[in-house]
Amino acid sequence: MADAEEDFSSLPLPDRFTHKVWKVRKAAYEDAAKQFSVSPSEDDPCFRPFINDPSLWKGAVLDSNVAAQQEGVTALSAFLKYGGRDCCTRTRGHAITPIVEKCLSSTRAATKQNAIEALLLYIELDTSGPVIEEMLPGLSNKVPKNVAATLNALTQVFHNYGCKIVDPKPVLKCLPKVFGAADKNIRAEATNLTVELYRWLREAMKPMFWGELKSTQQTDLEAQFEKIKAEPPPKQERLLRSQQAAREAAPAGGDEGEEDVDDGPEEAGEMDAFDLAEPQDVLSKVPSNFSEQLASSKWKDRKEAVEGLYKVLDVPRIKDGDFGEINRGLAKCMKDANVAVVTQAAQCIELLAKGLRTNYAKYRATVMQPIMDRLKEKKATVADALGGALDAVFMATSLSDCLEDVIAYLGNKNPQVKEGTMKFLIRCLRTTRDVPGKQEITTICESGKKLLAESSPALRDGGAEILGTVMKIIGERAMTPYLEGLDDIRKTKVKEFFEAAEVKAKDKPKPKPPAPKAAAPVAKKVLGGKKPVARKPAATAPATAPPAEPAPAAPKAAAGKVGMPKPSGLGGLKAPQKRALGAPASPRRAPGGPPVMPGEDDAPPPQPKAGLTRGLAGRSLAKPASAAPQMPPDSPPPQSGLTAVERAELDELRAANERLTRQVDDMRQERSKFMTEIQELKNQNAGLIEDHTRDVLSIKAKETQLVRARSDAEATEQVNERLRRELERLKRALSRAEGLGAPPGGSGSPRLTSPTLDEAGIYRDSGAASSNRHRMSFTSTQSEEKENGELLHARTKALSPELRYAGSAASSGRGSPARGFRSAQSNLDDHSESGSAMSRERPGSSLPQPSGNGQESWKRAAEVTSQLKARIEQMKAKQGYSRP
Structure with missing residues (x-):
């Protein structure tokens, strides 16, 4: 047995879910629940087989073994708890109806509790509409305890989610029917459900069903309503997954988000008669x-x-x-x-x-x-x-x-x-x-x-x-x-x-300003990021590459100054010249350069700008001619030319950067739009798969019904053919019986004496030579009557009232006239006095017992018996019968 269990455990879970041994199925349900509970996310592969084949859950919740059924419902609850929305939408069409029919009314408390939990999880993962639609047929179940269990489950649904999440209108329409049930448990559960709905809807619910209740029921409900009128408005005790996600995201925006999430359930009690009533044409x-x-x-x-x-x-x-x-x-x-x-x-x-x-x-x-x-x-x-x-x-x-x-x-x-x-x-x-x-x-x-x-x-x-x-x-x-x-x-x-003052409007423009403030630094970072990118092409030029390496702080100052002189072109020219002189003067040209340069750098900006511009022009022209081999990186002349190029490149790069930014924003918007479309297509695909699965199952069911109907039709045709043959045989027998000679006059029963005279006629026509053939024919007729009980019953009914009563009374004994007649006919060759013996063995209880004069009935019975005896003797005399 242990080896067999090891073999079973090696099977895939879907195969073990459908195994014929209940212990194997029970172990499979337990293993599946463990896998779901330890799964890292709802995308774990352990969920996939049960999403692809949702009919596995139907077999689990309908398991014939109550212990296995309990574990199956537990596994379904774990599947929904740790799974995602797909686990709900793909399986609810297969699992909710079996849960309502078989699990809610289970004798095991754990099964009922897990079944209700599964229904609540189906609502939590998606919406309540499909779940309530699948549950309402349970109110029409023929078993009273199933109806009561369904009402109890609906009460739990409204207690946890309220009437804002769960539409109460379909349930309110069914209340008059359940209040009119004969079972007291159903009426008690209906009262509990009505009281729960009153907690949320108050007087707005009455126009939907109140007028159809009995006055005593209205009085009892009013007494229950009085107990809860003083209670505060109910709150939603269980949140949907979407509400849970909103609550998790709320603390990031402050405490106000939590208040908004909490306020939602309170507003559920503000429904009125308009929301529940159907529009009327006035x-x-x-x-x-x-x-x-x-x-x-x-x-x-x-x-x-x-x-x-x-x-x-x-x-x-x-x-x-x-x-x-x-x-x-x-x-x-x-x-x-x-x-x-x-x-x-x-x-x-x-x-x-x-x-x-x-x-x-x-x-x-x-x-x-x-x-x-x-x-x-x-x-x-x-x-x-x-x-x-x-x-x-x-x-x-x-x-x-x-x-x-x-x-x-x-x-x-x-x-x-x-x-x-x-x-x-x-x-x-x-x-x-x-x-x-x-x-x-x-x-x-x-x-x-x-x-x-x-x-x-x-x-x-x-x-x-x-x-x-x-x-x-x-x-x-x-x-x-x-x-x-x-x-x-x-x-x-x-x-x-x-x-x-008490108001209902809430001013909510205050949480919105932080969004622009948070976006402002991002914009600055983008602008700051543009400037280093703009400097890189200028630094890659061959003439300026060597001096850019020893002065890392210069590019930062240059980046700020290059960005500053955008409105005027002169500022853009002066800034590079000033950087070029300041950077090489300290490391290399300190002894050869004029001592005025460091002092001019410290002077106010307006004075050095004018002096530096003139001095730079004279120095850049004189020193390249005299000291060209010593100072290859003469910066002033190249920089004055590169500055214009740099400005043009900066403008181009800025324009390109803006274009790229716009393209990135457009691509992000397109990406978000595509993601939305993908999600919608996924939802549509899931719906189509669900519809296809439902259609395939319905087609298979129709095919099964068709095969059964065909087999039933074939069996019916066979029965009809057999009955047709039997009818033909009976017709032939009846025609033969009617074709024989008519019986002579007598006071006996026509149906009883006719076959006797017919047989006598046969003997009379055939003579002694055909007596054996006649006995064989009579025996075959007897065998046919034994094979067809209905024919024998019909012949018994066709007898006279006295013989009909006698036949019915003698069905359990051996003394009826008809039975005696058949016994006499079948034993003609064995004993000559069988007729008289049958008449002597007939008890008095086999005779007819009419409600009239008893003596007349006995006389008529005696006459019939004597007639039977006389005919038997006459048949014996004609056949030449002699005792052995």
């Missing part, structure tokens, strides 16, 4: 005479029109359509003299804006100014309805879209309109998620400062609140320029509103 439900009623001179007709419209629009989400005419009619209602019509029209605008959201932005200009004109109404109910309509319109648009109208109405002459507009602007600043631009902030702050000078205390407080809210958005430091010119009392008031 245009078709609007009455056809709506416009006519709205233009009626009777206020009751106008009120009925807007009330009917309100009922139609009262849905969580409205399907987009042409609502232009309706909005124009509602805008006209803002000028209606009846406040009830104005209030109802404002509520209709609010419902439209909330139901259409961003699709309502095109109607903002139609309704916003009429609403703000109506803000002069002093009644609180009307003002609240108008404010709700303005807030809904703002939520459907943005602060930038509404700001122009708001600023215009802040300068309205009517104090009531001005105050209503001011309150609307404050609400906009609190709820907007987009930080206003600098120009918009300037405009808002100027309007707020104007309100500070109003005579009304409410307007002055409103102006301070506007400034304090803006300060909360952009910060105290950025707000300082806008507070100039205000006295200390007003600044204190603004600070008070700043501390109390």
Whole structure:
């Protein structure tokens, strides 16, 4: 056995995964899990066989041995934990459905735990949509414990990732079905799932399924909801791989990045009914005479029109359509003299804006100014309805879209309109998620400062609140320029509103400035790098090569000076001459050179420039003629000529360097674009491979079904052929039976006496000479009846009621009349009194037992028996039968 195990361990893992011995498969799952856990990266070769053949995992999670199945699920979890995104996308189509069907409801706790972990890892590596789509069929499983296990797994998914990562709409649609299940465990798990969803969605989830539940179920759920209403908003406990990468990169940019990553899960609880509901077509439900009623001179007709419209629009989400005419009619209602019509029209605008959201932005200009004109109404109910309509319109648009109208109405002459507009602007600043631009902030702050000078205390407080809210958005430091010119009392008031303000917008321009600062040194390095490159061609000239070696510090100074005189050409000429004199004077020409040179180097720059230029010209012309052999590297004349060449080369090199830099940038952009395309192509390739694999498997399944169908068809044809032959045989037998002579009159059963008379007729026609042939025919008929039980059963049913009861009762004994008749026929040659013996052996239980008069039944049975005896005796007499 040990040798066999060593042979098994030498097999490749994919072969051991499919081995017929469960111990070999279990050991293979354990080895695979170890290899995955010690792999250095997700690109390790140990993952490749299982990515190329993802069906191996289907066999692992469906292993018939529970111990091997547990290790198989553990190996799958390790494969997903240490693998990459390809491990998820290539295998989830093969593994999730078997996990839901066989592993979640396993009797082993480790198997269930690892199965749930595998599902969570599938979501962590990619997205939740495909995973939930594969899990939902588990809610329709015929086994109750599988349904309960699937609900438990869904609860764990939402608990770890929340409703922002996992779309709750498909699950909410299935809740009424599971709440209607007969199994109490299913209903209990459905309650747990609903409570978990309520933690994230709150009241927004109810329109999806609440109306389909029973009143008792609603009461129980409300009691559960009350327990968690006081809890803080839930947070995402498990991050996706993409979120983990963002968190790892966040500390490099500062602590703000971590806050941004943490804030994401908190926003998951802000979903509302609009996000969960399906769009509904309300245009078709609007009455056809709506416009006519709205233009009626009777206020009751106008009120009925807007009330009917309100009922139609009262849905969580409205399907987009042409609502232009309706909005124009509602805008006209803002000028209606009846406040009830104005209030109802404002509520209709609010419902439209909330139901259409961003699709309502095109109607903002139609309704916003009429609403703000109506803000002069002093009644609180009307003002609240108008404010709700303005807030809904703002939520459907943005602060930038509404700001122009708001600023215009802040300068309205009517104090009531001005105050209503001011309150609307404050609400906009609190709820907007987009930080206003600098120009918009300037405009808002100027309007707020104007309100500070109003005579009304409410307007002055409103102006301070506007400034304090803006300060909360952009910060105290950025707000300082806008507070100039205000006295200390007003600044204190603004600070008070700043501390109390709550906003949703976050000003994030501060983390961006470090990027240009970090890029600035890079630019300087590039510029500094250009100068040494520009000096190299000049240093490679044969005339200047020797002097460049002994003075290493000179090129640095020269590089700085050559770069300096770009605007003027004279500066470029003087700098090389000054370097040429200063460098050789100290090492070689100190005794022969004039003593004025070192002093002139120390003098201010303007004086030596003029003197050096003249002195250089005289010396360079005189000394080459007299001391040419002693001083071969005369620098002044060549340098004056090389300087112009050097400048030209520098210009060319700079232009070439700029071209190369642009080319490098273009190539980097192209490379990034190509890498993006490559990644997209990889993803498409993976998807195509997955689709191809799925198609191949489906084709194989169809072929298997086709082969089975063909085999079933062939077997059916064989059965039909056999039945057809049997039917033909029965027909021939029936035709022979009907062709024989009719029985004489008697009180016995026709079906029972007919064969007897037929046989008698045969004996009568054939005579004594054919008695043997007749007995053989009768025996063959008996054998055929024994082979075909159905024919015998049919003949028994065709008998008279008395004989049918007798036959059924005698099926387990030996005393039925039919059995006695067959026994008498088969034993004619052996015993002459077999008929009477059969009748004497028949028990009373074999006779018919009708529910009527028992004596009459016994009499009829006795008559049948006597008739059988008489016919048997008659047959014996005709055959000339004699006892041996």
